[in-house]
Amino acid sequence: EAEVAQSPRYKITEKSQAVAFWCDPISGHATLYWYRQILGQGPELLVQFQDESVVDDSQLPKDRFSAERLKGVDSTLKIQPAELGDSAMYLCASSEHRGNTEAFFGQGTRLTVV
Amino acid sequence: AQKVTQAQTEISVVEKEDVTLDCVYETRDTTYYLFWYKQPPSGELVFLIRRNSFDEQNEISGRYSWNFQKSTSSFNFTITASQVVDSAVYFCALSEAETSYDKVIFGPGTSLSVIP
Numbered sequence: 001e002a003e004v005a006q007s008p009r010y011k012i013t014e015k016s017q018a019v020a021f022w023c024d025p026i027s028g029h030a031t032l033y034w035y036r037q038i039l040g041q042g043p044e045l046l047v048q049f050q051d052e053s054v055v056d057d058s059q060l061p062k063d064r065f066s067a068e069r070l071k072g073v074d075s076t077l078k079i080q081p082a083e084l085g086d087s088a089m090y091l092c093a094s095s096e097h098r099g100n101t102e103a104f105f106g107q108g109t110r111l112t113v114v
Numbered sequence: 115a116q117k118v119t120q121a122q123t124e125i126s127v128v129e130k131e132d133v134t135l136d137c138v139y140e141t142r143d144t145t146y147y148l149f150w151y152k153q154p155p156s157g158e159l160v161f162l163i164r165r166n167s168f169d170e171q172n173e174i175s176g177r178y179s180w181n182f183q184k185s186t187s188s189f190n191f192t193i194t195a196s197q198v199v200d201s202a203v204y205f206c207a208l209s210e211a212e213t214s215y216d217k218v219i220f221g222p223g224t225s226l227s228v229i230p
Binding site: 091093106110 | 151
């Protein structure tokens with residue numbers, strides 16, 4: 001069964017260090033989302049791609065976060081420098097096209113900043 | 115502004131009991147979608163259902179059923195004869211036509227524990 005792949009599953013980093021997460025969506029899915037989920041809360045959208053273009057990054061803290069999907073397939077989310085408040089689960093999701101008809105989520109990357 | 119409320123933070127039930135998870139939403143849009151997702155301990159969000167705002171017909175899928183009431187802005191989820199495997203965090207979510215349904219707003223989630 002096709003699935004959204006994310007790596008790493010867990011990451012511990014010291015504050016002020018750089019950290020990166022990778023996501024490989026389901027093949028053929030044009031729309032890719034990055035969500036951040038703080039413990040005990042629902043996911044919040046950070047950035048949405050349609051193919052290689054950013055559709056919405058209004059909630060992305062652009063002073064330290066960046067995201068790219070250069071070839072319109074896999075995607076990388078980077079944080080530099082990491083802060084203690086960035087500790088969270090980072091979830092990637094993909095859907096066949098815009099409109100979130102059905103988004104499929106990966107297992108996420110659990111980030112702990114110490 | 116759109117908003118999703120799940121007033122039940124945690125629920126514990128004994129196996130085989132029925133349980134209802136509440137969801138209340140706010141939106142000024144007349145066209146929207148409502149969702150339920152399940153997040154097991156493994157972390158991924160599993161899509162359960164999507165309901166269009168024009169379709170108030172209740173839906174049943176096996177032991178799962180959903181009650182959509184526009185009059186009370188609620189989209190409640192019932193699990194019949196709960197099982198241990200149902201233990202997870204359940205999220206209700208909303209997306210609006212105004213944002214081309216791209217922006218999905220999740221509720222805070224309800225953690226369900228089914229005790230054997």
